[in-house]
Amino acid sequence: MAQTASERETGGFPRCPHARECGACQHVNEPYERQVARKQDRLVALLREAGLLDGAEALPFQGMDEPYRYRNKVMSPFAAGRRQGSAARKGGFAKDGRGFGKGAARRKGPSREILTGMYAAGTHRIVDTRHCLVENERAQKVVRSVKTLMMRYGIEPYDEDAGTGFMRHVVVRVGHESGEMLVTLVTNSEEFPASRSFCRELARMCPFVTTVVQNVNLRKTNVVLGGKEQRLYGPGFILDTLCGLSFRISSQSFYQVNSVQTEALYLSAIGFAQLDGTQSVIDAYCGTGTIGLVAASRGASSVVGVDTVESSIRDARENARHNGIENATFHAADASSFMRGLAAEGRSTDVVFMDPPRAGSTEEFLDALAVLAPRRVVYISCNPVTQMRDLRYLAAKGYRVEKVQGVDMFPHTDHIETVCLLTRETGKARPERP
Numbered sequence: 037m038a039q040t041a042s043e044r045e046t047g048g049f050p051r052c053p054h055a056r057e058c059g060a061c062q063h064v065n066e067p068y069e070r071q072v073a074r075k076q077d078r079l080v081a082l083l084r085e086a087g088l089l090d091g092a093e094a095l096p097f098q099g100m101d102e103p104y105r106y107r108n109k110v111m112s113p114f115a116a117g118r119r120q121g122s123a124a125r126k127g128g129f130a131k132d133g134r135g136f137g138k139g140a141a142r143r144k145g146p147s148r149e150i151l152t153g154m155y156a157a158g159t160h161r162i163v164d165t166r167h168c169l170v171e172n173e174r175a176q177k178v179v180r181s182v183k184t185l186m187m188r189y190g191i192e193p194y195d196e197d198a199g200t201g202f203m204r205h206v207v208v209r210v211g212h213e214s215g216e217m218l219v220t221l222v223t224n225s226e227e228f229p230a231s232r233s234f235c236r237e238l239a240r241m242c243p244f245v246t247t248v249v250q251n252v253n254l255r256k257t258n259v260v261l262g263g264k265e266q267r268l269y270g271p272g273f274i275l276d277t278l279c280g281l282s283f284r285i286s287s288q289s290f291y292q293v294n295s296v297q298t299e300a301l302y303l304s305a306i307g308f309a310q311l312d313g314t315q316s317v318i319d320a321y322c323g324t325g326t327i328g329l330v331a332a333s334r335g336a337s338s339v340v341g342v343d344t345v346e347s348s349i350r351d352a353r354e355n356a357r358h359n360g361i362e363n364a365t366f367h368a369a370d371a372s373s374f375m376r377g378l379a380a381e382g383r384s385t386d387v388v389f390m391d392p393p394r395a396g397s398t399e400e401f402l403d404a405l406a407v408l409a410p411r412r413v414v415y416i417s418c419n420p421v422t423q424m425r426d427l428r429y430l431a432a433k434g435y436r437v438e439k440v441q442g443v444d445m446f447p448h449t450d451h452i453e454t455v456c457l458l459t460r461e462t463g464k465a466r467p468e469r470p
C-alpha cells in the first residue's frame with residue numbers, strides 16, 4: 037500500500053492530527069516498537085522496585101501487529117458550539133431545552149452548532165476528533181450520524197452548566213467478530229417523543245446498528261451513564277465472539293475495549309492456570325463472565341464468578357446458557373465479601389483468576405484468598421502500581437510471582453495491562469478461617 041505524505045513524514049506510520057489537543061494517546065506519533073519497549077522496561081522496573089523480580093520470569097510484552105482502530109467502544113459527549121444565524125435555523129427546540137414538544141420530529145435546524153468528539157486533556161472542552169486513529173471507524177460514523185439526526189430533529193445538546201438540553205452522550209459498542217453495534221443515547225430527560233423514527237433513521241444510515249438503548253441521566257455529574265434504561269430498538273444487547281465463545285454485551289456491562297488483545301490476554305491467563313480438567317476455579321471481578329467461561333470451556337472442572345454489577349452477572353449467566361456451559365455459576369456481590377464468605381465456610385479452590393478495577397483489590401479479599409489457598413493465582417490488571425501492592429501482600433502470605441506478561445491493550449497511551457502468575461509455596465501453612 038502506498039504511504040501517505042504524513043506517513044512518510046513520521047517514517048512509515050500514520051500521524052494523528054488531534055494528538056496535541058486531545059491528549060488521550062500520549063505517544064501516537066512515536067514508533068510503536070519504541071512504545072512497547074518502554075512499557076516492558078516500566079513493568080520490569082516496577083517489579084524490581086516491589087522486590088518481586090528475583091525468580092520471576094518477565095515474558096516479552098505482547099504488542100499489536102496493527103495498533104490502530106482497535107477501540108471497540110467509542111464515546112462522545114454533545115455540547116452546543118457557536119450560535120447559528122437565523123437563516124440556518126428554520127425551527128427550534130422546546131423552550132426549556134430539555135426535550136421537544138409536539139411536532140418536534142418535523143422541526144429543522146439547531147439553534148447552535150453541535151460539537152462532538154473528546155474532551156481535551158484535563159478539560160471539558162470538546163475537541164473534534166473525527167480523524168482519531170484508534171477508534172473503530174464505523175462507530176465514529178454512528179457518532180456523526182447521531183449528530184446529523186439531532187440537527188434534523190431539532191434536538192438540543194446538553195448544557196452541563198445550566199443542566200438543560202436533551203442529548204448528553206452517545207456510547208457505541210462494536211462486536212469485533214459479529215460487527216453488531218449497540219448505541220446508547222444518554223439523555224437528560226425520560227421523554228423521547230420521536231425515538232422510534234430517530235432509531236429507524238439511524239439504523240438506515242448505519243446498517244450495522246442492531247440495537248439502540250436510551251440511558252437516562254438526570255444528575256449533574258461527570259459520570260456518563262445514569263441508572264435508568266429502556267430499549268428503543270432491537271434486542272438491547274449485541275453478541276460478539278471471543279476465544280471461540282459467544283458473549284452478550286449490554287450497555288452497562290464491562291467489556292474490554294480492545295478485542296484482539298483481549299484474546300491474547302485471556303489465552304495467556306488460561307495458559308498460566310494450566311487447567312487439566314480437574315481444577316475448581318474462581319473468576320473474581322468477572323464482568324460478563326468472559327475469563328471464567330473461557331476457563332470452563334478449556335479445562336476447568338467448575339467455575340464460580342463474582343461481580344458487583346447485576347446486569348453483568350445477568351449477561352454472564354446468559355453467556356453460560358447460550359454457550360451450553362453447565363459448570364459455571366455467577367453471583368452478584370462484592371468480591372471481598374464473597375471471598376470472605378467462602379473462606380468462613382471452610383471452602384477451598386484450585387485456581388483464582390482476579391481482574392480488579394484500577395484501584396486494585398482489598399486486604400479483605402487477599403486475606404480470604406490466602407485462606408482458600410489456591411495453588412495458582414492469575415492476577416490480571418490494568419494498573420501495575422496497585423497490582424504490585426497486592427502482589428507484595430500476597431507474597432507475604434506465601435505466594436511467589438512466577439511469570440508476568442504485559443499485553444498492550446491500549447497502544448499509544450501510557451496504560452499498561454498485565455497478567456501475572458503466582459503459585460503457593462509448598463509447605464506453607466494455610467491461614468486460619470476468618
Ligand SMILES: C[S@@+](CC[C@H](N)C(=O)[O-])C[C@H]1O[C@@H](n2cnc3c(N)ncnc32)[C@H](O)[C@@H]1O
Nearest residue numbers: 290292321322323343344345370371391392393
Ligand atoms: C477490569 S474489569 C474486569 C472484567 C472481566 N474480568 C473482563 O475481562 O471483562 C473489573 C470488574 O470488576 C467489577 N468490580 C468492581 N468493583 C468490584 C467489587 N468490589 N466486587 C466485585 N466486582 C467488582 C467491575 O464491575 C468490572 O466488571
